[in-house]
Amino acid sequence: MNVRRPKIAPSLLSADFAAIADQIAMVEAAGADELHLDTMDGRFVPNITWGMKIVKDLRRLTALPFDCHLMIVEPERYVDAFREAGADVITFHYEATPHPHRLLRHLREIGAKAGIAINPGTPAAMLEDLIEEIDRVLVMSVNPGFGGQSFIERALVKVEEVRAVLERRNPACEIEVDGGIGLANIERAVRAGADVLVAGNSVFAAGDPPAALREMRSRVDTARAASR
Ligand SMILES: O=C(CO)[C@@H](O)[C@H](O)COP(=O)(O)O
Ligand SMILES: [Fe+2]
Secondary structure (H helix, E strand, O other): OOOOOOEEEHHHHHHHHHHHHHHHHHHHOOOOOOOOEEEEOOOOOOOOOHHHHHHHHHOOOOOEEEEEEEEOOOOOHOOOHHHHHHHOOEEEEEOOOOHHHHHHHHHHHHEEEEEEOOOOOOOOOOOOOOOHHEEEEEEEEOOOOOOOOOOHHHHHHHHHHHHHHHHHOOOOOOEEEEEEOOOOOOOHHHHHHOEEEEOOOOHHHOOHHHHHHHHHHHHHHHHHHHOO
């Protein structure tokens, strides 16, 4: 059984970039385990965010691990640059490359944690021949592209399915859930088997973001203790 303490990764997509140093310091002080950075290219997803330059500059602001979620086509062209910019976990989309196996191996070779994300319409079974090559599976619980969307409940079934396969074949691999995570579902995500909970709007758009993050932390720890 999985007994790791789940991590909470605030998503900077929902942060105020005019005050980004303060926003990062705030979530770090409130107990964030990682920072989730969403790169979008306007092709794989309809939205556009930031690239390596921003990741590199943000790297100077914190020692928290950077969880770089690449929602871009041809991710193999950019992963080295994201690693050099300071990415610790690099997660590309299964749907964005014809060679996910090769890319997962390459990510480990360059010293990154190798992450692969699956969209809501992609079955967990598509990871079957990749399982041993993965350090983190990201189960999308919204269609990628925007923060603040509603959680897709079916994602929890997928987390359970991925957890069952990982228990047998790659127990060290983490499961991350991304999209619409908040107090209404964070405990259920942990009970389903999630190790990393991404939270954008539920932190940065809250009236009291540090309090929201601490409440999530407490609920996550209680849920994990209860599921042991
Ligand atoms: O990858 C994405 C969206 O595509 C996410 O990381 C969002 O940034 C999560 O934001 P919330 O749904 O938690 O507001
Ligand atoms: Fe994301």
